[in-house]
Amino acid sequence: MDFKQFCQLLSELTHVPHEKINESSSFRDDLGIDSLQMVNVYIQLSQRFAIGLEQWIGSADITTVGGVYHAMTRGGVQS
Numbered sequence: 001m002d003f004k005q006f007c008q009l010l011s012e013l014t015h016v017p018h019e020k021i022n023e024s025s026s027f028r029d030d031l032g033i034d035s036l037q038m039v040n041v042y043i044q045l046s047q048r049f050a051i052g053l054e055q056w057i058g059s060a061d062i063t064t065v066g067g068v069y070h071a072m073t074r075g076g077v078q079s
Contacts (some may be wrong), residue, residue, distance in 0.1 A: 006069050013041055023066035031065075045072065 001009075002027065016031045027033040029065035035039070037050055042062075051072065061067030 001072075003066075005067065006072070008066065010041070013044055021023055023064070025065045026063055027065070027068075028063065043070075064069055069073070 007021040010016070010021055012060050014031065014033055014037065016033070025031055027038055027041075028035075036049060042053065045051060045068075049072065062071055
């Protein structure tokens with residue numbers, strides 16, 4: 001999955017217009033996604049791509065779109 005596809009998926013999961021989503025976007029500050037919504041995003045991504053939740057816990061930066069994308073790609077997510 002490339003970054004553009006990931007942003008489109010996040011848009012679908014969060015109902016945030018994909019035009020507002022970029023690599024440095026903070027989920028909370030820039031996109032208005034609260035912690036409960038973020039947990040839902042992690043769970044949906046984990047289920048969709050068979051990623052263990054520990055992948056998110058061990059990541060240094062999961063507060064930005066780019067951080068989550070890089071955490072996923074380190075885990076070998078393809079599509």
